[in-house]
Amino acid sequence: MKIRRIVLLAMFTALMAVMSLIQIPVYPIVFTLQTFMVILIALIFKPLDTFLIVFTYLVIGLIGIPVFSSGGGFQAFVSPTGGFLIGLLVSSLLISIFKSKTKVMLYDLIVIIIFGFVVLYMIGLPVLMMTIGMKFTDALIAFIPYYLWDFLKIIVAYAVYRALPEDLLKKIETSN
Numbered sequence: 001m002k003i004r005r006i007v008l009l010a011m012f013t014a015l016m017a018v019m020s021l022i023q024i025p026v027y028p029i030v031f032t033l034q035t036f037m038v039i040l041i042a043l044i045f046k047p048l049d050t051f052l053i054v055f056t057y058l059v060i061g062l063i064g065i066p067v068f069s070s071g072g073g074f075q076a077f078v079s080p081t082g083g084f085l086i087g088l089l090v091s092s093l094l095i096s097i098f099k100s101k102t103k104v105m106l107y108d109l110i111v112i113i114i115f116g117f118v119v120l121y122m123i124g125l126p127v128l129m130m131t132i133g134m135k136f137t138d139a140l141i142a143f144i145p146y147y148l149w150d151f152l153k154i155i156v157a158y159a160v161y162r163a164l165p166e167d168l169l170k171k172i173e174t175s176n
């Protein structure tokens with residue numbers, strides 16, 4: 001692995017941490033820019049690099065460095081946000097695998113909504129419901145503000161991705 005690639009992956013791992021620490025505190029899960037960054041990473045990078053960035057971020061948090069909105073350590077994975085943390089890894093990988101190669105907007109937005117929203121909530125909500133004793137219908141209703149926030153992050157992440165110069169994306173792609 002080239003040093004340039006290692007630095008690039010480390011930089012985006014650090015950006016993941018920073019974006020998760022930008023928070024609007026609400027119960028039961030704070031609003032962060034973590035999902036925004038995950039979507040952007042998945043759009044910019046190849047699947048392996050996307051996996052390495054998000055996995056490294058999760059491992060850094062798992063060992064106790066407070067990079068998650070809830071801090072760090074194993075307890076973050078068994079807290080109400082634990083399922084969402086695991087969901088970030090799955091969602092980012094699936095977005096990176098299934099995104100269009102030529103920035104087809106409608107296709108990409110459908111991929112992001114399915115994998116960055118539906119799959120993320122399918123993994124995150126059951127853990128949240130188990131940890132705080134919430135019923136499924138109550139969780140669906142309680143999360144309406146989060147859905148709106150996540151759709152906004154999807155739109156902004158895709159707009160940022162579309163605005164990135166093609167030559168920059170090519171440099172990132174060829175950093176292997």
